[in-house]
Amino acid sequence: MALDPIRRCGLALLRGLALAGLGVATAVSFVVHLAFLVVGFGLGLLVLPPLAIRAGRPVTNLARRLAGTWSGVPVEVPYQPRPAPPAPDAEGHYPRDNRLYRRPWVPAALNWFDWLLGDPATYRDLAWLALNPVVGTLLGGAPAALVGVGLWYAASRAGTDWWALPAGLAAVAAGLALAPGLVLLHGRWTRLLLRPPRPEPGRLRVWYARLLVTLLRLLCLLGLSLLALPLAALGALGLLLGYGLGIVAVLPPLIENVRHLAELRRRLAGRWSGVEVPSPYLPRPELPPRRPDGRYRVGAHLYRTERWAGYHLRLRWLTRDGATWRDLVWLLLDPVVGGLMLAVPLAALGYGLFGLAVPRFWMLLGVTPEGDAAAWYAAVAGSGAAAIPVGLALAAFGVFAAPRVLRGNGRWVRLLLAPTARARLALRVRRLTETRADATAAQAAELRRIERDLHDGAQARLIAMGINLGHVEYLLDRDPAAARALLAETREASAKALAELRDLVRGIHPPVLAERGLADAIRALALDLPVRTEVGIELPGRAEPPIESAVYFAVSELLTNVVKHAQAERAAVELRYVDGRLRVVVRDDGRGGVDPARGSGVRGIERRLGTFDGVVEVSSPPGGPTVVTLEVPCALSSPRTSTS
Amino acid sequence: MRVVLAEDLYLLRDGLARMLTAHGFEVVAAVETGPELLEALLGLRPDVAVVDVRLPPTRTDEGLQAALVARREIPGLPVLVLSQHVEQLYARELLADGNGGVGYLLKDRVFNAEQFVDAVRRVAGGGMAMDPDVIAKLLVRSEREEPISRLTPREREVLALMAEGRSNLAIGQRLFLSESAVSKHTASIFAKLDLAPSDDDNRRVLAVLAYLNSATTR
Numbered sequence A: 001m002a003l004d005p006i007r008r009c010g011l012a013l014l015r016g017l018a019l020a021g022l023g024v025a026t027a028v029s030f031v032v033h034l035a036f037l038v039v040g041f042g043l044g045l046l047v048l049p050p051l052a053i054r055a056g057r058p059v060t061n062l063a064r065r066l067a068g069t070w071s072g073v074p075v076e077v078p079y080q081p082r083p084a085p086p087a088p089d090a091e092g093h094y095p096r097d098n099r100l101y102r103r104p105w106v107p108a109a110l111n112w113f114d115w116l117l118g119d120p121a122t123y124r125d126l127a128w129l130a131l132n133p134v135v136g137t138l139l140g141g142a143p144a145a146l147v148g149v150g151l152w153y154a155a156s157r158a159g160t161d162w163w164a165l166p167a168g169l170a171a172v173a174a175g176l177a178l179a180p181g182l183v184l185l186h187g188r189w190t191r192l193l194l195r196p197p198r199p200e201p202g203r204l205r206v207w208y209a210r211l212l213v214t215l216l217r218l219l220c221l222l223g224l225s226l227l228a229l230p231l232a233a234l235g236a237l238g239l240l241l242g243y244g245l246g247i248v249a250v251l252p253p254l255i256e257n258v259r260h261l262a263e264l265r266r267r268l269a270g271r272w273s274g275v276e277v278p279s280p281y282l283p284r285p286e287l288p289p290r291r292p293d294g295r296y297r298v299g300a301h302l303y304r305t306e307r308w309a310g311y312h313l314r315l316r317w318l319t320r321d322g323a324t325w326r327d328l329v330w331l332l333l334d335p336v337v338g339g340l341m342l343a344v345p346l347a348a349l350g351y352g353l354f355g356l357a358v359p360r361f362w363m364l365l366g367v368t369p370e371g372d373a374a375a376w377y378a379a380v381a382g383s384g385a386a387a388i389p390v391g392l393a394l395a396a397f398g399v400f401a402a403p404r405v406l407r408g409n410g411r412w413v414r415l416l417l418a419p420t421a422r423a424r425l426a427l428r429v430r431r432l433t434e435t436r437a438d439a440t441a442a443q444a445a446e447l448r449r450i451e452r453d454l455h456d457g458a459q460a461r462l463i464a465m466g467i468n469l470g471h472v473e474y475l476l477d478r479d480p481a482a483a484r485a486l487l488a489e490t491r492e493a494s495a496k497a498l499a500e501l502r503d504l505v506r507g508i509h510p511p512v513l514a515e516r517g518l519a520d521a522i523r524a525l526a527l528d529l530p531v532r533t534e535v536g537i538e539l540p541g542r543a544e545p546p547i548e549s550a551v552y553f554a555v556s557e558l559l560t561n562v563v564k565h566a567q568a569e570r571a572a573v574e575l576r577y578v579d580g581r582l583r584v585v586v587r588d589d590g591r592g593g594v595d596p597a598r599g600s601g602v603r604g605i606e607r608r609l610g611t612f613d614g615v616v617e618v619s620s621p622p623g624g625p626t627v628v629t630l631e632v633p634c635a636l637s638s639p640r641t642s643t644s
Numbered sequence B: 001m002r003v004v005l006a007e008d009l010y011l012l013r014d015g016l017a018r019m020l021t022a023h024g025f026e027v028v029a030a031v032e033t034g035p036e037l038l039e040a041l042l043g044l045r046p047d048v049a050v051v052d053v054r055l056p057p058t059r060t061d062e063g064l065q066a067a068l069v070a071r072r073e074i075p076g077l078p079v080l081v082l083s084q085h086v087e088q089l090y091a092r093e094l095l096a097d098g099n100g101g102v103g104y105l106l107k108d109r110v111f112n113a114e115q116f117v118d119a120v121r122r123v124a125g126g127g128m129a130m131d132p133d134v135i136a137k138l139l140v141r142s143e144r145e146e147p148i149s150r151l152t153p154r155e156r157e158v159l160a161l162m163a164e165g166r167s168n169l170a171i172g173q174r175l176f177l178s179e180s181a182v183s184k185h186t187a188s189i190f191a192k193l194d195l196a197p198s199d200d201d202n203r204r205v206l207a208v209l210a211y212l213n214s215a216t217t218r
Helices: A003-043 A048-069 A105-117 A120-157 A164-194 A203-244 A248-271 A306-319 A322-364 A387-417 A421-456 A458-478 A480-508 A511-516 A518-527 A545-566 A600-610 B010-022 B034-044 B062-073 B088-095 B107-111 B113-124 B132-144 B153-164 B168-175 B179-192 B200-214
Strands: A094-096 A099-101 A296-298 A301-303 A532-538 A570-578 A581-588 A615-619 A626-633 B002-006 B026-031 B048-052 B079-083 B102-106 B128-130
Touching: A003 A048, A003 A120, A003 A164, A048 A105, A048 A120, A048 A164, A094 A105, A120 A164, A203 A248, A203 A322, A203 A387, A248 A306, A248 A322, A248 A387, A296 A306, A301 A306, A322 A387, A322 A421, A421 A458, A421 A480, A421 A600, A458 A480, A480 B107, A511 A518, A511 A545, A518 A532, A518 A545, A518 A570, A518 B088, A545 A570, A545 A581, A545 A600, A545 A626, A600 A615, A600 A626, B002 B010, B002 B034, B010 B026, B010 B048, B010 B107, B010 B113, B026 B034, B034 B048, B034 B062, B048 B062, B048 B113, B062 B079, B062 B088, B079 B088, B079 B107, B079 B113, B088 B102, B088 B132, B088 B200, B102 B107, B102 B113, B107 B113, B113 B128, B128 B132, B128 B153, B128 B200, B132 B153, B153 B168, B153 B179, B153 B200, B168 B179, B179 B200
Parallel strands: A532 A570, B002 B026, B002 B048, B048 B079, B079 B102, B102 B128
Antiparallel strands: A094 A099, A296 A301, A570 A581, A581 A626, A615 A626
């Protein structure tokens, strides 16, 4: 029994030795990888890297297995599953990435490359291969080395020094005792890099990554702000040329370039600083129609050709827009205001860490920089003692200020680059004009359709009925049997006329909508569909009738699309009132792939709801599911409760 | 037989009253608004009421609501609802109490006086008269839904005619079956829809209700 621990230690020693051998093997594998990667990517022989990676996996898998069986640290295999062989389409071709292949092996090989090169585990493997020759060999080989050195020492010096024997034996004992622990440690080390990456990064890493992103953004914005400096100089020159010397041709390109930069900053303010800055520019005007004398009028000028009229129009459009001048003012101020603002946290962090704390730390360790340390380098006001605390405090301030400054910069951008009240009004007028045109056009088309339906349908049938009835009157005495047959026919015609009128009425304003309101109308709509449709409605009141009608027809159109095109098993309609907006979500489990740009249905809904400032959002990846969201701002009247 | 008539358009009201009188009904009240209708229904307790869905003063579904309220007060009060359009939603609401004595027809059905009067009589007798349009809409979807999917196509045909309110004899004539064959089918339908043996009329309503619910969304 007493032998057991010794045997265990001995076994661990041997395993450690084997692991050290594995370390040497990984060194070889790493060198091979390196060679294949460098040659592969360097010379464009893209076949080589995947081959090396594939060949290297048995080595890492062996390490995983050994960690589980020898160290008792199981390590899961992290690799993504091998891609399935490519499947031919209906015509026998093999599609991949917008290309068709006649034979399966090309797409299969490409899939294989993607599988190996696209797996994050591949790169963790590489890191392990690079480090394991040192770490793994040390951990595995240390006990054996101790034992070996101890034995050698005891054997060679036993005659000369009396303490050589006990010291040698002690080393052997230490080697044996350490062996199991070091083998365990080797297993943990293997697990550290070879296990599947954790699905969620730790909080510290998230914080660090966020900080890094914030700092990078600050740096980019600082660069853009400084870029404004030469542009501002150019701008001043351009204005001088344009207005001073009358060379107006320089103005449009200048202004448009400034606009590009300003637009970029607006977008970045929204995306990076979380401050939405809408574009303030007036829309480009259309060329007015030709006058009776065949010329175009722009301002007080008349032009014979379209080109010059257009040029003048563009110049007027660019120079008369207030936003242009606000852009220019911003261009002059931003390098100073924005630049200073952005530089503060970056400077505090950089100087605090790399100007004060870190150099002073190295000095403490005895590394003295060459030459004299200036008063600002590694010292505060000439005293070195305060350098580390002050440096750290400055860095902490930089870290604290960075996200705030990023947001503040967004506000600064908004201050000058957001549309003024006047520009907003102008944009609003433009939008209203558009939607009004849409609405009137839709209404006119609707009336035309109704007129046509009545004219060709019910009206014609009534005429036919009148004729028939006249004939019945004539037949009544002469041929009662024929009269009766004609009467039956006439009754049928009246039923058909009614049915047509009913359909027409449904298209104008569905009776359920009039009788029950939006919620029940949508429920009734869902009941009549051949696709099983769930309806969830939470409406505390009723919207204005025009909005109810528009939303009803929008939902009706969407559900019709679901039935016609989506090949869906189920659909769902959700109706809610959130933050002063009526929100409708229509989803189905069909095949997806609805392109709002192409489908005239969605465009029609957009136009219909646009009159009420409503918006439509479509999410429909190929393969489904399709989710369409409608939102219309509106007020709800006091509840006239709908029975359900 | 005493009838209450509710219809806001004078011409239609007059025509209906004339037709019902000609077929031996006694029109005890012919009203034109929702509140008047409710008062007449509760006060006069007619043998049957013929009601237009849309009535003044709101011109929404006043007639339907009055009928539903009255049937809550007087369970099984026979009501035949007329409308320019038929909705499964309304049919469900009318049938929901499972008491029978319910009809729901398009106004067009009035054209055929005999059939219409027949429907009124059926409703007055505690039966049912669902418009073929409602049934047709149901047929679009319910085939794949439980428990209707358990029925054979023939049983589904029988159920559809049952929903219209036909008797076994009438169903047999329509489908060219003997009456006993039809009652075999109906018994099978009741069994498949888990309807316990009870009064036959009531079970017919419940069967149709199951049919309607199979197509509902909740």
